[in-house]
Amino acid sequence: MSVLIFAELDEGKIKKSAQEAIFYGAKVAQMMGTSATAIIIGSADNTELASAGNFGATKVLHAADAKLNEPNGMAYATVVAAAAQQENSKVVVLAKSSLGDAMTARLAGKLKAGLAANVVDLPDLSNGFRVKSSIYTGKAFAYNELKADVKILAIKKNTITPEASDAAAIVEPFTPTLNDADFAISVKSTEKSSGDILLPEADLVVSAGRGLKGPENWGIVEDLAKALHAATACSKPVSDLDWRPHSEHVGQTGLKISPNLYIACGISGAIQHLAGVNSSKVIVVINKDADAPFFKSADYGIVGDVFDVLPRLTKAVNAL
Amino acid sequence: MKILVCVTSVPDTTTKIAFTDNNTKLNKAGVTFITGPYDDYALARAVELKEKTGASVTVLNVGEADSEPVLRKCLAIGADDAIRINAEPTDAYFVAEQIAAIAKQNQYDLILMGRESIDFNGGQVHGIVGEMLNTPSISPVMLLDIDGETAKITREIEGGKESLEAKLPLVLGCQEPIAEWKIPNMRGIMTARTKPLNVVEPSGTDKLTTVASYELPAPRGAVKMIPADEAEKLIQLLHSEAKVI
Numbered sequence A: 001m002s003v004l005i006f007a008e009l010d011e012g013k014i015k016k017s018a019q020e021a022i023f024y025g026a027k028v029a030q031m032m033g034t035s036a037t038a039i040i041i042g043s044a045d046n047t048e049l050a051s052a053g054n055f056g057a058t059k060v061l062h063a064a065d066a067k068l069n070e071p072n073g074m075a076y077a078t079v080v081a082a083a084a085q086q087e088n089s090k091v092v093v094l095a096k097s098s099l100g101d102a103m104t105a106r107l108a109g110k111l112k113a114g115l116a117a118n119v120v121d122l123p124d125l126s127n128g129f130r131v132k133s134s135i136y137t138g139k140a141f142a143y144n145e146l147k148a149d150v151k152i153l154a155i156k157k158n159t160i161t162p163e164a165s166d167a168a169a170i171v172e173p174f175t176p177t178l179n180d181a182d183f184a185i186s187v188k189s190t191e192k193s194s195g196d197i198l199l200p201e202a203d204l205v206v207s208a209g210r211g212l213k214g215p216e217n218w219g220i221v222e223d224l225a226k227a228l229h230a231a232t233a234c235s236k237p238v239s240d241l242d243w244r245p246h247s248e249h250v251g252q253t254g255l256k257i258s259p260n261l262y263i264a265c266g267i268s269g270a271i272q273h274l275a276g277v278n279s280s281k282v283i284v285v286i287n288k289d290a291d292a293p294f295f296k297s298a299d300y301g302i303v304g305d306v307f308d309v310l311p312r313l314t315k316a317v318n319a320l
Numbered sequence B: 001m002k003i004l005v006c007v008t009s010v011p012d013t014t015t016k017i018a019f020t021d022n023n024t025k026l027n028k029a030g031v032t033f034i035t036g037p038y039d040d041y042a043l044a045r046a047v048e049l050k051e052k053t054g055a056s057v058t059v060l061n062v063g064e065a066d067s068e069p070v071l072r073k074c075l076a077i078g079a080d081d082a083i084r085i086n087a088e089p090t091d092a093y094f095v096a097e098q099i100a101a102i103a104k105q106n107q108y109d110l111i112l113m114g115r116e117s118i119d120f121n122g123g124q125v126h127g128i129v130g131e132m133l134n135t136p137s138i139s140p141v142m143l144l145d146i147d148g149e150t151a152k153i154t155r156e157i158e159g160g161k162e163s164l165e166a167k168l169p170l171v172l173g174c175q176e177p178i179a180e181w182k183i184p185n186m187r188g189i190m191t192a193r194t195k196p197l198n199v200v201e202p203s204g205t206d207k208l209t210t211v212a213s214y215e216l217p218a219p220r221g222a223v224k225m226i227p228a229d230e231a232e233k234l235i236q237l238l239h240s241e242a243k244v245i
């Protein structure tokens, strides 16, 4: 009856968002008086697998079939569904991510599960199963009543802050039957900016808009991001103009992020932009126009010219 | 080729969300409802494929009568006919079941949806429909070309993109820049009036989830302004006051 957590790997390491998911799942297991099992798919060494225990999983099911080395939402969903059946899991937890999104829905279909996406808090089990989620692109929350026998929770970043112990999980190999149909999509090529901090995973984000005037000026944004170990993001016009890649664009039609710190440079703060970033813990706005709407949604603000302010901030960070 | 486009009727992106009835209902007073922005991309690509290959385009919405203006607008943009499943669309599984039932009757080659609805933002309906139909689902799709029986697709992934190929039929969740949003012209608006809009009663399961109540986020505290000539102070505050760096 354990709570099952899908823990996503990135190059053989458990992703940070997956650590949050494990910690979250272990808390839910505790509330339900049961244990937490993590399912990990793809190749990773034993120490890494066992480290799921640091975040509260007592057991790890490891599906290492070579066919699963490339992330594949459909096949991974089949594996997780099989694990849920084996463990008789009534609650399945995943972190929101590109892969997680692809799996969640397929899983819900397979398990006929009650599904809450964008979960932002632990469930309330005092009367049924109720869980809070973010809706209307961060403009509101819903308290969802999950009535199905099996429940799936897709949690947003920063829903919970994991505390690591030094406990190790027991690792068991898991070899479910795979469906050929799950391999019907063939990946021809992948383009990925490597080495950078993944935006959806980032704790700190430096973002810039049209106020930067052109792609040639992004150096000052990248310098500040590098000093902070932050990811970079941008507004929609910036990606529409091809100044920055589309995968960096945040807002209503882009990524929705919830980092600890979001620094907006030369972004006016249109409601569609705010929709993607308003659940950030701390928001800093730097804009030369004191009337820019973004200041109304900020925690800290500087009325000033980004070309002057950003290099000074970078210097100050390096001096910390 | 037969294409089904699934569309939502959602509050305009500039809407200030508010609730009534003890926070159990969206306050619709003064709210303009639009086609989901991502659904608009799906529709625009479907209409392009229609113009290029002579495909038929059906639009579908699971919703109550007040979503018909959105369906009419889709007809004006170029869809051939519309279906409305008469039910409140509050649970992704339930909505998917309705869409899958129609798809099983009509055998579409492509089911195009938005990457996510902008009300409940689950980004889930396409995957559940795919599962119900035993058909691959892919999202978010940025480029789509059809070459005979094969779809060539570019999909966004974290920090980049991926080129894919798969055989039809497929269920896809779409986003920019798959096509440019289309605006209906006068002729489209006129012909839309006579295109069929069929209302069908829902079938299938009870809802697996319901919303007990809604809540608005707590307002942010007052903004603390730092003079530009003391910009360095910001870093100190983020470090020692906000403790985020």
Ligand SMILES: Cc1cc2nc3c(=O)[nH]c(=O)nc-3n(C[C@H](O)[C@H](O)[C@H](O)COP(=O)(O)OP(=O)(O)OC[C@H]3O[C@@H](n4cnc5c(N)ncnc54)[C@H](O)[C@@H]3O)c2cc1C
Pocket (backbone or CB within 6 Å): A208, A209, A210, A211, A212, A234, A235, A236, A237, A238, A249, A250, A251, A252, A253, A254, A265, A266, A267, A268, A269, A270, A271, A272, A273, A276, A286, A287, A288, A289, A292, A304, A305, A306, A307, B013, B037
């Ligand atoms: C359906 C829909 C969906 C949308 N989705 C999104 C979305 O997902 N994400 C998104 O970002 N937008 C989205 N938009 C667009 C949104 O409405 C705004 O147009 C956009 O966010 C503006 O981007 P910006 O702030 O970079 O540019 P602008 O609005 O042009 O603002 C530039 C800002 O930079 C400031 N500035 C200029 N020079 C300097 C300087 N030297 N130093 C400091 N400040 C300076 C200016 O004062 C101004 O405030 C959407 C719109 C629609 C209709």
Ligand SMILES: Nc1ncnc2c1ncn2[C@@H]1O[C@H](COP(=O)(O)O)[C@@H](O)[C@H]1O
Pocket (backbone or CB within 6 Å): B006, B007, B008, B036, B038, B039, B060, B061, B062, B063, B089, B092, B095, B112, B113, B114, B115, B116, B117, B118, B120, B121, B122, B123, B124, B125, B126
């Ligand atoms: N009520 C609905 N009627 C028709 N299509 C829908 C409905 N709800 C969601 N969809 C489709 O599914 C996509 C993803 O929605 P969601 O899973 O709610 O984020 C949307 O962009 C639509 O294309």
